[in-house]
Amino acid sequence: MPDCGKTPLVPLAWQPVPGVLTANIYPLIRKIDTISSNSYLIETPEIICLIDPGGLPEQVIQLVAGIQELRDTLERPLVIFLTHAHTDHFLSVQHAPAAAYFKDAVFAVQETGADALERGDRFLTQADMLGFSVTPLQVQLRLLAQKPADGGAPFTYHAKNGAAITVTRNQPGTGTDLVTEDISFGSGPLLTVYHTPGHSPDSISLRIGRLLFIGDVLFAANPGVAGLHGWDQKALIRSLAAIRQLISAGGIDWVLPGHGRVVAAPDAVHMLGVLEKEAYKLENIAEFNAERAGQIAALGDDCMAQVNELFTIMSGRLGYVTYMMEELGESGVAEQITGLIKSNVIDELLEAFRLFSEEHHSSDTVCVHLALKAGQIMGKLERSFAKEDLANIIDPTLVTRAEHLLSDYTTMLRGFCPPDNRCECDINNILSTLVGDLSCSRCSDEDVFSSADDDTAFTRMLVSRIGSQPLLTDIDVSTSFSPALGLVLVDRDIFSDLVIYLLEDLVGIGATRITITTGQDESATTVKIAGDTGSFVFTGDVQIKGVLLRLAARAGGVLSLQDADGTRTYVMKFGKEL
Numbered sequence: 001m002p003d004c005g006k007t008p009l010v011p012l013a014w015q016p017v018p019g020v021l022t023a024n025i026y027p028l029i030r031k032i033d034t035i036s037s038n039s040y041l042i043e044t045p046e047i048i049c050l051i052d053p054g055g056l057p058e059q060v061i062q063l064v065a066g067i068q069e070l071r072d073t074l075e076r077p078l079v080i081f082l083t084h085a086h087t088d089h090f091l092s093v094q095h096a097p098a099a100a101y102f103k104d105a106v107f108a109v110q111e112t113g114a115d116a117l118e119r120g121d122r123f124l125t126q127a128d129m130l131g132f133s134v135t136p137l138q139v140q141l142r143l144l145a146q147k148p149a150d151g152g153a154p155f156t157y158h159a160k161n162g163a164a165i166t167v168t169r170n171q172p173g174t175g176t177d178l179v180t181e182d183i184s185f186g187s188g189p190l191l192t193v194y195h196t197p198g199h200s201p202d203s204i205s206l207r208i209g210r211l212l213f214i215g216d217v218l219f220a221a222n223p224g225v226a227g228l229h230g231w232d233q234k235a236l237i238r239s240l241a242a243i244r245q246l247i248s249a250g251g252i253d254w255v256l257p258g259h260g261r262v263v264a265a266p267d268a269v270h271m272l273g274v275l276e277k278e279a280y281k282l283e284n285i286a287e288f289n290a291e292r293a294g295q296i297a298a299l300g301d302d303c304m305a306q307v308n309e310l311f312t313i314m315s316g317r318l319g320y321v322t323y324m325m326e327e328l329g330e331s332g333v334a335e336q337i338t339g340l341i342k343s344n345v346i347d348e349l350l351e352a353f354r355l356f357s358e359e360h361h362s363s364d365t366v367c368v369h370l371a372l373k374a375g376q377i378m379g380k381l382e383r384s385f386a387k388e389d390l391a392n393i394i395d396p397t398l399v400t401r402a403e404h405l406l407s408d409y410t411t412m413l414r415g416f417c418p419p420d421n422r423c424e425c426d427i428n429n430i431l432s433t434l435v436g437d438l439s440c441s442r443c444s445d446e447d448v449f450s451s452a453d454d455d456t457a458f459t460r461m462l463v464s465r466i467g468s469q470p471l472l473t474d475i476d477v478s479t480s481f482s483p484a485l486g487l488v489l490v491d492r493d494i495f496s497d498l499v500i501y502l503l504e505d506l507v508g509i510g511a512t513r514i515t516i517t518t519g520q521d522e523s524a525t526t527v528k529i530a531g532d533t534g535s536f537v538f539t540g541d542v543q544i545k546g547v548l549l550r551l552a553a554r555a556g557g558v559l560s561l562q563d564a565d566g567t568r569t570y571v572m573k574f575g576k577e578l
Contacts, residue, residue, distance in 0.1 A: 198236025300374025
């Protein structure tokens with residue numbers, strides 16, 4: 001077996017535990033997902049320990065084979081530790097036939113998690129979120145009890161499988177602020193258990209030799225993880241600080257998380273520091289439960305469809321600019337422009353989400369998977385286009401609306417409500433300004449010609465002139481604004497985005513004439529945007545996109561749609577009674 005020391009641990013291979021002469025470890029490292037955790041087998045002459053069996057039947061089959069091989073060499077008791085009682089860390093022992101092999105194992109779980117397992121709690125275990133059932137599971141060894149028996153004096157648990165397990169509660173101030181217990185198996189190496197709640201109330205970390213197993217604390221501030229049932233911001237902050245202190249004190253080489261690769265101690269200290277800062281920002285977030293996961297998944301579908309449309313338009317316009325610059329012999333400029341949107345990456349991401357969404361809707365897959373997938377895709381999309389440079393070439397409203405959709409989804413997934421920026425606004429003025437901006441190019445021919453003496457400025461102006469394609473060009477737009485209209489409580493930016501979306505829809509169905517009117521009665525201010533539908537044929541009832549309804553609500557009003565007599569009319573109403 002290789003000598004670990006400072007050498008990275010090798011997945012799927014037996015190797016010595018650094019700092020312990022008589023212990024070996026077999027790390028089963030998985031790609032990060034919500035279904036199953038990493039698993040770690042440890043063997044000493046006295047005991048076989050399994051940390052987190054995981055959630056998949058095939059995983060437990062692999063683990064059973066390894067345990068059987070160890071026992072064929074030397075018969076020893078088996079103890080299973082759970083870093084916490086979420087289904088992705090233990091469900092395999094219930095749903096896989098091979099798990100019957102564990103019937104003589106001793107389960108060791110922190111007291112709160114042990115209670116949840118023994119009553120089959122679907123909420124603390126996250127079974128409810130993931131659509132699983134949980135069979136009550138007997139826990140023989142309760143760790144880190146809030147009120148330890150005999151005042152915390154050492155006690156020895158004698159298991160039916162022959163294991164004699166001695167548990168010693170450490171006194172406060174012994175190197176860390178965490179509640180800790182030392183666990184020994186005969187004359188073998190010591191295992192120290194630390195209570196590190198926050199991700200869940202029963203989260204623990206375990207140390208043997210120079211290895212520290214930390215469960216899911218590295219992910220506890222992530223969107224879709226923060227806010228789960230049992231999540232606790234203040235406890236998480238304390239645990240992150242204490243674990244960082246523990247590692248910084250020395251004596252630990254490697255940190256082994258519940259998901260993803262093994263992390264070197266210095267890297268873990270840095271990561272924990274960053275996470276601690278993130279955790280401080282997560283005050284008063286909404287609980288991430290099954291109902292909210294369904295709402296966010298629906299929002300993800302709607303937002304992704306709208307993002308797809310926006311990127312299609314942006315890519316098309318950028319492609320046209322690139323083509324024209326190449327025709328003008330400016331291949332270097334064309335190449336730079338092409339790099340502003342990673343079209344291949346974006347297409348792959350959007351296609352990946354489309355396939356995932358279709359599979360989700362055609363099966364019984366729980367909503368949390370779709371919500372998290374949308375969050376993952378949107379995070380990558382945000383890094384796939386150069387926002388500022390792009391906004392200097394094409395219509396900047398396309399860029400800002402894409403930004404808003406991506407950031408709003410992440411905000412909701414993280415458990416925050418989007419900010420309420422409503423204030424009293426002159427709606428007539430907002431609409432008038434929008435119509436003007438959407439009817440004229442940002443860069444006129446005169447602007448291009450006047451910059452001819454400066455090659456850099458000329459190229460910049462030319463590119464902007466080619467890329468700017470005003471939405472309302474060749475559209476007959478008429479307005480009828482009520483002069484008596486008072487100030488209206490509305491979110492200016494969101495209202496502007498919504499109006500542009502509605503105008504785009506009318507232009508998209510072939511409208512050549514658009515009318516915008518405002519009015520007011522006793523209860524509401526009304527904005528109507530109507531366009532002729534020409535030869536466009538509607539099939540069945542036309543539904544307003546969910547993302548538009550949500551924008552209307554965030555803007556401070558309600559949105560409805562009327563299709564009649566060759567005209568499509570969007571009606572927005574704003575008022576105290578809405």
